[in-house]
Amino acid sequence: MASATTSRFSRSALIKLAVGLVLVGGLFAVPRYVSSPYALHIMILIFLSTIMGESWNILGGYTGQYSVGHAAYFGVGAYTTVMLMQFRQVPPWIGVWAGIAAVLVVALIIGSICFRLRGPYFVLASIAVAEIMRLSATNLDKFTKGAEGILATEIPVFIIGEHVVTDFLTKVPFYYIGLSLALLTIAVTWAVQHSKLGYYFQAIREDQDAAHSLGINIPLYKNIGLAISATLTALAGSFYAIYVGFVDPSTVLSLDLSVQIVLVCIIGGIGTIYGPVVGALALVPLSEALRSNAIAEGLFKSGIVDPASATGTFLKENLAHAHVLIYGILVVLVILFMPEGLLGFLRKLGARLKQGRA
Amino acid sequence: MAILEISHVSKFFGGLAANSDVSFTMEAGMIMGLIGPNGAGKTTLFNCITGYYPPSKGEIIFKGRRMNGLQPDKVCKLGMVRTWQKVRPLAKLSVVDNVMVGALCRTNSLKVARAIALEQIEVVGLSHKTDFLAGSLPIGERKKLEVARVLATKPELLLLDEVMGGLNPAESEEIVRLILDIKARGVSQMVIEHDMKTIMRISDRIVVLNSGEKLTEGSPEEVVHNQAVIDAYLGESHA
Numbered sequence: 367m368a369s370a371t372t373s374r375f376s377r378s379a380l381i382k383l384a385v386g387l388v389l390v391g392g393l394f395a396v397p398r399y400v401s402s403p404y405a406l407h408i409m410i411l412i413f414l415s416t417i418m419g420e421s422w423n424i425l426g427g428y429t430g431q432y433s434v435g436h437a438a439y440f441g442v443g444a445y446t447t448v449m450l451m452q453f454r455q456v457p458p459w460i461g462v463w464a465g466i467a468a469v470l471v472v473a474l475i476i477g478s479i480c481f482r483l484r485g486p487y488f489v490l491a492s493i494a495v496a497e498i499m500r501l502s503a504t505n506l507d508k509f510t511k512g513a514e515g516i517l518a519t520e521i522p523v524f525i526i527g528e529h530v531v532t533d534f535l536t537k538v539p540f541y542y543i544g545l546s547l548a549l550l551t552i553a554v555t556w557a558v559q560h561s562k563l564g565y566y567f568q569a570i571r572e573d574q575d576a577a578h579s580l581g582i583n584i585p586l587y588k589n590i591g592l593a594i595s596a597t598l599t600a601l602a603g604s605f606y607a608i609y610v611g612f613v614d615p616s617t618v619l620s621l622d623l624s625v626q627i628v629l630v631c632i633i634g635g636i637g638t639i640y641g642p643v644v645g646a647l648a649l650v651p652l653s654e655a656l657r658s659n660a661i662a663e664g665l666f667k668s669g670i671v672d673p674a675s676a677t678g679t680f681l682k683e684n685l686a687h688a689h690v691l692i693y694g695i696l697v698v699l700v701i702l703f704m705p706e707g708l709l710g711f712l713r714k715l716g717a718r719l720k721q722g723r724a
Numbered sequence: 725m726a727i728l729e730i731s732h733v734s735k736f737f738g739g740l741a742a743n744s745d746v747s748f749t750m751e752a753g754m755i756m757g758l759i760g761p762n763g764a765g766k767t768t769l770f771n772c773i774t775g776y777y778p779p780s781k782g783e784i785i786f787k788g789r790r791m792n793g794l795q796p797d798k799v800c801k802l803g804m805v806r807t808w809q810k811v812r813p814l815a816k817l818s819v820v821d822n823v824m825v826g827a828l829c830r831t832n833s834l835k836v837a838r839a840i841a842l843e844q845i846e847v848v849g850l851s852h853k854t855d856f857l858a859g860s861l862p863i864g865e866r867k868k869l870e871v872a873r874v875l876a877t878k879p880e881l882l883l884l885d886e887v888m889g890g891l892n893p894a895e896s897e898e899i900v901r902l903i904l905d906i907k908a909r910g911v912s913q914m915v916i917e918h919d920m921k922t923i924m925r926i927s928d929r930i931v932v933l934n935s936g937e938k939l940t941e942g943s944p945e946e947v948v949h950n951q952a953v954i955d956a957y958l959g960e961s962h963a
Contacts (some may be wrong), residue, residue, distance in 0.1 A: 560834070
């Protein structure tokens, strides 16, 4: 971290910058060459996971406060944007600011209560608060339409002056929004890591009492971490709501979602800038492959298993339903054998290869 | 000028008095030794002084300002900072990053903080370990890191809680030199230490605690010859 700042203009840094720019440029060019809506959909899901993972990472990875209630911020962002659009005809690009404001209020309340707790007690409190939000959204059905959810039918056309920027009818605008938001969250994380905030967050993570004695105002910095994290999560929620066009408590406010957000980080590599990106790249295609039964199809096509055999029928019928199970097993394996996540594992592997060559 | 005044400080945990009615005054620039048998309330007193516990009774005055109820971070900003008996390195950060966390107390610039940190790392003699992870250091170097980190906060009063505990004689000697060096820079220090020879050598004045109360106070000479102190340490049969 610190050594990177001293050698800011070294050759390897320049190479990294160049590779990064080419990658980003390539990503912006993708919709010109890829027309398959499904491929774009997968990319958008990867962006969404990246945004959620990076957001959580600031509070969980850097500050060490393991919130398992981030669905609260995601859901409040999503609901605020959709409700304003649907019931008050407020366009989402304005509604999202209201969503962020609402989330900041929620975060401030949650922070002032839950940050008195440490370790597992904080985790439990964060789950409890998210569950309260979910139950509220389910039961206040005059306000939120309850468990039925809200279908977004009124996404307005985005016009600047006379020029129609987009009508949101294809996946392309969502691709660009998702990519931009993902880059934004990565940039925010980079800025945090290379500032006083990053040092203070990590000091709190490593040893709260020591941090306190070194002049760090613990509640203040925890709340700053939460505010940044919650704001970015709200962006992810708003984006999701407009993209999918539907919100209900059991998706955008669920414990499942909270866990999903944490997993992106843990699998990818916690407390690192690119860990959540790696996590999203691994988890989204994996869960899609499992859900769409691509694994069984692959086994049949490659001739390893005969689709007509008993095993084949069994796999065809059950593998798709077992996707949660397989997903769970993989997660356990990664946690057991790659405690620093995929990114940490890849880095170690790279270092070992380099050593072998030298 | 008195830098720190402890007046009638008591700290109760339920019915147990960890400190009771402790009073003393510390002059600026001196090294004050704080000694006493195990359980005498030395660390509790440190915790009260630096804001980890509010004292149940009494007042703590630092540079003429009442400190009761101030949080540790405010106490640090005002120029008083402590180390921990059980060292607390920020294990996954490098040595220089650890010390930078302390330095950031006085600046918002990473560049300035890094310069301060490197300077303090040199003072404690850890320059060869600058980029090592704090968690990888052996105990002697962890203690030095602890001192570098608090020095980086630019304190006026340093409270050292057994910085020599668990060290071999050679390492202890280095810490002694470091403490005297810090004194030469004009920083006041209050030192908890178990090794009598060392504490007698470095202290300008010594306060002896026993069962939470102040037993006596005086120059090292006075303290070693005080009958009450000998009784407290060796038991009355030796008297």
